[in-house]
Amino acid sequence: xxxxxxxxxPQSLRILGLLAVLVLVVLFFSTQIPHYLNGRLFNRISSSxxxxxxxxxxxxxxxxxxxxDLSIGxxxxxxxxxxxxxxxxxxxxxxxLLVTYSVLLGAAFGAVNGVLVAYGRIPSIIVxxxxxxxxxxxxVEYSDAKSITTSNLPHWxxxxxxxxxxxxxxYQFRAAFxxxxxxxxxxxxxxxxxxxxxxLYAIGSNPEAAEMAGINTSATVFVAxxxxxxxxxxxxxxxxxxxxxxxxxxxxxxxxxxVAAAVVGGVNIFGGSGSVIGALIGAVLIDLIDTSLVxxxxxxxxxxxAVLGGLILLSVAADTTLMRRLVNLRISREKAKFSKARNVxxxxxxx
Amino acid sequence: MFREEKMRLFNTLxxxxxxxxxxxxxxxxxxxxxxxxxxxxxVLLPKFLGILVFDQANDGAQEAHKELKNPxxxxxxxxxxxxxxxxxxxxxxxxxxxxxxxxxxxxxTGDQIxxxxxxxxxxxxxxxxxxxxxxxxxxxxxFVAQVDFGSIGKVMADMAHSILGGKGQMAxxxxxxxxxxxxxxxxxxxxxxxxxPKYAGIELVDTVYGDDQAEVSYNRALGLVDKYPDLGxxxxxxxxxxxxxxxxxxxxxxxxxxxxxxxxxxxEMVSYTMNGCAPEFALWDFRDxxxxxxxxxxxxxxxxxxxxxxxxxxxxxxxxxxxxxxxxRPGTKRILMGPxxxxxxxxxxxxAK
Numbered sequence: 001x002x003x004x005x006x007x008x009x010p011q012s013l014r015i016l017g018l019l020a021v022l023v024l025v026v027l028f029f030s031t032q033i034p035h036y037l038n039g040r041l042f043n044r045i046s047s048s049x050x051x052x053x054x055x056x057x058x059x060x061x062x063x064x065x066x067x068x069d070l071s072i073g074x075x076x077x078x079x080x081x082x083x084x085x086x087x088x089x090x091x092x093x094x095x096x097l098l099v100t101y102s103v104l105l106g107a108a109f110g111a112v113n114g115v116l117v118a119y120g121r122i123p124s125i126i127v128x129x130x131x132x133x134x135x136x137x138x139x140v141e142y143s144d145a146k147s148i149t150t151s152n153l154p155h156w157x158x159x160x161x162x163x164x165x166x167x168x169x170x171y172q173f174r175a176a177f178x179x180x181x182x183x184x185x186x187x188x189x190x191x192x193x194x195x196x197x198x199x200l201y202a203i204g205s206n207p208e209a210a211e212m213a214g215i216n217t218s219a220t221v222f223v224a225x226x227x228x229x230x231x232x233x234x235x236x237x238x239x240x241x242x243x244x245x246x247x248x249x250x251x252x253x254x255x256x257x258x259v260a261a262a263v264v265g266g267v268n269i270f271g272g273s274g275s276v277i278g279a280l281i282g283a284v285l286i287d288l289i290d291t292s293l294v295x296x297x298x299x300x301x302x303x304x305x306a307v308l309g310g311l312i313l314l315s316v317a318a319d320t321t322l323m324r325r326l327v328n329l330r331i332s333r334e335k336a337k338f339s340k341a342r343n344v345x346x347x348x349x350x351x
Numbered sequence: 352m353f354r355e356e357k358m359r360l361f362n363t364l365x366x367x368x369x370x371x372x373x374x375x376x377x378x379x380x381x382x383x384x385x386x387x388x389x390x391x392x393x394v395l396l397p398k399f400l401g402i403l404v405f406d407q408a409n410d411g412a413q414e415a416h417k418e419l420k421n422p423x424x425x426x427x428x429x430x431x432x433x434x435x436x437x438x439x440x441x442x443x444x445x446x447x448x449x450x451x452x453x454x455x456x457x458x459x460t461g462d463q464i465x466x467x468x469x470x471x472x473x474x475x476x477x478x479x480x481x482x483x484x485x486x487x488x489x490x491x492x493x494f495v496a497q498v499d500f501g502s503i504g505k506v507m508a509d510m511a512h513s514i515l516g517g518k519g520q521m522a523x524x525x526x527x528x529x530x531x532x533x534x535x536x537x538x539x540x541x542x543x544x545x546x547x548p549k550y551a552g553i554e555l556v557d558t559v560y561g562d563d564q565a566e567v568s569y570n571r572a573l574g575l576v577d578k579y580p581d582l583g584x585x586x587x588x589x590x591x592x593x594x595x596x597x598x599x600x601x602x603x604x605x606x607x608x609x610x611x612x613x614x615x616x617x618x619e620m621v622s623y624t625m626n627g628c629a630p631e632f633a634l635w636d637f638r639d640x641x642x643x644x645x646x647x648x649x650x651x652x653x654x655x656x657x658x659x660x661x662x663x664x665x666x667x668x669x670x671x672x673x674x675x676x677x678x679x680r681p682g683t684k685r686i687l688m689g690p691x692x693x694x695x696x697x698x699x700x701x702x703a704k
Contacts, residue, residue, distance in 0.1 A: 033578075035577075035580070041577075044573055048566075048569075048570055132433070136432065136433055139401070140401035140432070144406075145401050145402060145406035147619060149618060149619050150598065161602075242566075242569075242602075243565040243566060244598050245565060245594050247403075247565070247591065248431075248432055249399075249402075249432045249564055250564075252432055253564070291570065291574060294559065294571060295574055295577055301528065301558075301560060
């Protein structure tokens with residue numbers, strides 16, 4: 001067991017741990033709720049997690065650099081509304097143009113955050129707390145108290161999220177879910193195989209050392225915020241397609257849910273470690289528990305939030321304990337090896 | 352009992368008697384005619400900005416403002432959605448320090464606004480609530496009720512009865528757990544279901560909250576369907592919840608099985624009513640609500656109305672109204688607007704335009 005622990009890298013260990021928790025949660029609720037384990041559950045969770053997966057991925061990119069983006073919910077809301085407004089007035093626009101518009105608009109909002117944090121040297125929690133309110137107020141102003149309604153949207157857009165791409169038994173793989181998974185995997189691949197992307201980890205682990213190593217920290221942090229904005233923009237597009245009716249409250253609270261998904265998914269809030277796959281599983285876990293609690297008679301409406309909050313604390317605590325043990329284990333092994341080597345050396349000297 | 356009798360007498364009092372505060376009823380005259388041209392600065396304070404129904408209320412208030420030729424200012428200010436509770440309290444406090452004549456409030460804070468509302472009253476600002484009252488009634492001059500809160504329960508029960516054919520399971524999807532208007536309506540629905548044998552076949556199985564957000568409401572609606580396989584109807588007394596539920600049922604192809612009803616905006620609900628997902632829903636006119644609220648607030652702030660129970664006045668194009676005790680909140684005062692419009696496939700398209 002110890003050998004296995006030290007051979008696996010902490011990243012994979014975390015993901016294995018999360019998957020185990022996921023399975024436990026599913027098993028637990030299947031004993032509590034009748035007709036629980038079936039394709040319907042999978043379809044519910046997969047459709048609803050598609051949007052959060054994108055937002056949590058964006059949030060993870062920012063957290064990796066030892067920052068946070070609290071404006072991400074407002075960006076999702078604004079982009080959803082603006083994209084809805086655009087397609088309502090220009091119904092002939094194609095999917096490619098519309099998605100590009102959403103992503104660029106989101107990236108523009110991200111750039112505002114990025115400039116202020118990376119070049120203005122203002123702490124991200126302050127910047128994005130401000131822009132969260134600013135972007136939301138901009139939406140209130142821009143919306144003119146009108147709502148985007150489903151009836152003004154083209155059919156291809158409204159039907160997109162629930163189009164079944166393929167089906168295994170009862171398990172439907174719908175377009176929005178598949179698209180979100182593809183994006184998450186793409187980002188994961190980049191983070192692990194693409195050299196410039198490793199800078200995000202370097203900065204989060206130790207900003208001073210990264211600077212000394214010749215990494216342009218400002219540019220990298222800026223790019224992280226722009227990417228987070230772009231992903232939030234894409235999420236805004238999906239939000240519009242899924243919910244159809246968009247008002248000024250769209251996306252309210254998603255910023256904290258995305259932070260929760262990332263943290264539950266093992267992304268270190270102090271930056272430098274974590275993976276977007278972890279954040280994705282974190283998002284699935286939170287969504288699963290939330291959905292299941294609604295169907296579970298034991299927990300009343302008012303306790304649900306508290307249970308969710310408890311889960312977040314629990315997972316962070318578990319993560320910290322696990323990592324500390326692992327580090328101690330490694331240190332003691334290294335020490336053992338070192339002292340063995342020294343014993344051999346001193347014996348040689350004596351002889 | 353005695354008090355109610357007196358109320359009725361007061362009902363018929365006219366301008367002179369109403370101005371003679373507390374005088375014994377002696378004259379028989381018509382309701383107070385609100386006179387225009389007096390300078391009163393007023394604030395219309397919605398739950399938050401950016402929602403169509405509140406904008407419609409503002410249109411109505413602006414109409415009354417012009418009609419009464421008030422040389423003062425009518426401000427439409429509200430918090431942003433993420434800051435609703437703190438923002439409302441702040442705006443109330445500011446209005447008092449600015450010496451506004453009246454604040455017209457759609458309360459989203461429960462009783463949390465009471466201290467600042469009381470301070471505003473002490474500073475000479477009239478506090479008139481509309482749409483959603485202050486639950487305890489403290490710090491509030493009068494509440495302009497869109498419809499009788501008791502009758503909302505009756506209307507919802509009737510819609511449920513007609514959609515379910517008199518028999519079946521129903522669940523409620525509300526806004527936030529501390530929205531005082533929705534909570535009062537749900538209580539009245541439960542009361543109606545219990546008291547009239549006509550509704551004996553309707554079983555209310557659950558109440559959940561969608562926080563007035565599309566995504567939460569959408570997921571809650573699906574959660575209800577999963578939890579209760581025999582569910583026939585989701586009743587949502589909020590414009591956000593009703594359309595999110597209808598969308599969820601449509602997306603999952605469940606409209607044949609589970610219908611949606613409640614309180615909704617025709618422009619947002621038209622497609623769901625036409626395709627049978629939400630065959631019936633109801634609402635009142637928010638423009639009229641804003642108009643009547645303005646007349647009430649203007650009358651009180653300009654000293655033409657005293658705000659006593661039994662006092663009647665004429666609110667421009669809408670006719671005569673009387674201040675009465677609020678049956679839902681004993682010891683507080685209300686003005687009842689009414690009525691409801693129930694929308695079906697017959698009339699929804701015209702209303703959505």
